[in-house]
């Protein structure tokens with residue numbers, strides 16, 4: 001990367017922080033409405049332990065939601081694309097499930113998985129799984145007709161055709177689906193915690209956000225939001241790097 | 256009365272019998288497009304046949320029918336079902352495989368995983384020494400087409416079906432590949448069906464030029480090319496070459512108007 005590529009956004013960040021600080025202190029905005037960057041920093045230091053534990057909890061929940069959405073979403077797309085009939089039967093239900101809001105079903109997950117990790121991971125899964133299904137199904141359908149002709153010509157078996165043609169054709173699509181899913185998994189986990197996160201020892205970021213909100217600790221809320229974003233960014237970055245490594249030298253040419 | 260579509264298996268050279276025989280082959284796509292009507296074509300072992308015709312007349316469809324990738328609506332197709340290779344217009348390599356792995360694919364699909372030497376031999380034959388581990392997007396169009404030829408040759412096919420393989424290449428590269436294809440044909444003795452838009456290319460390469468009508472495609476001309484083999488680059492400027500090209504052009508023009 002050229003220096004300008006990372007210097008510019010950092011410069012902008014510094015400028016915005018400065019302006020923010022000056023405006024908030026200059027206009028004497030109450031701390032519980034909009035805290036200054038220094039207040040947020042102070043809150044982050046003061047609640048450092050809780051925020052770290054919260055980040056770990058939420059990250060683990062998101063990871064579980066992401067991993068299960070990657071596996072189950074890909075498997076679902078695979079089954080869906082095996083035949084025209086299967087696809088026509090499954091697509092409406094996939095669409096229907098996609099329109100069910102997480103906040104509405106999260107209480108159900110509490111019934112099924114109890115409060116805590118299981119139900120939060122389930123919320124994360126529900127939000128992350130559809131981009132995976134969509135991308136994997138689009139990828140599996142996107143095989144070049146002439147590539148397929150080659151496999152027909154050489155009398156490849158279904159299995160050979162899947163592993164040597166359909167799976168690699170779908171890989172770049174799946175990679176972009178997984179990238180979207182990684183960010184969404186964190187959002188799903190935080191929403192899940194609003195409904196069913198645990199309150200004792202290892203509260204997640206969503207739980208911290210909620211209790212800080214009740215106590216008007218706005219600075220802590222800002223710090224927790226920042227931790228959510230960083231967790232999402234880290235997941236997105238890791239998935240992007242993983243996908244790039246997996247697609248290898250071919251990624252330059254892949255969509 | 257129309258014959259029911261059928262496909263007879265004619266594997267292995269039986270010297271007397273032709274290598275392939277199409278009788279009254281017609282094809283209507285599900286969309287209603289009539290791509291071929293009553294195509295008759297007999298090709299002898301080792302013959303190099305060029306197919307020319309206006310765009311959209313069914314040349315690719317004809318090759319796909321012969322390859323078994325498309326089924327005729329009526330008529331009979333007597334063609335080998337094994338030992339057939341197809342070369343597509345754009346090299347049609349798998350972008351996620353190296354050149355070596357692309358060329359190895361047909362052997363792999365046949366369950367032959369110990370074919371490294373044959374793969375390298377095929378790549379050397381087409382002049383791709385030293386590019387074994389590159390990816391397709393890292394090569395020029397001409398080199399990709401060479402890799403595509405190597406992939407076709409690696410199974411030692413008896414029939415090569417080539418669908419405008421050099422159409423997208425610049426003139427110098429095309430000339431070079433034409434000459435290499437002639438050398439390979441002379442060495443390996445496969446039967447070749449070569450679709451092209453270029454009358455010049457057809458006359459230079461082929462023993463016979465088959466001219467197809469506009470859609471739905473029929474065979475409207477079948478001209479033997481009486482030029483000695485081996486043919487080489489000097490033929491392109493030989494005084495004897497012009498009239499041959501002219502005779503093919505005349506038949507094609509009569510069809511186009």
Ligand SMILES: Nc1ncnc2c1ncn2[C@@H]1O[C@H](COP(=O)(O)OP(=O)(O)OP(=O)(O)O)[C@@H](O)[C@H]1O
Pocket residue numbers: 284285286288289290309310311312313314315316317470
């Ligand atoms: N799968 C298909 N379904 C419906 N119509 C098709 C299909 N494939 C080809 N056609 C039509 O059949 C006709 C013949 O197509 P074909 O590709 O064989 O022509 P061609 O002679 O190879 O043309 P070109 O010189 O442009 O490559 C065209 O009108 C084409 O639109």
Ligand SMILES: [Mg+2]
Pocket residue numbers: 314315316418
């Ligand atoms: Mg064509």
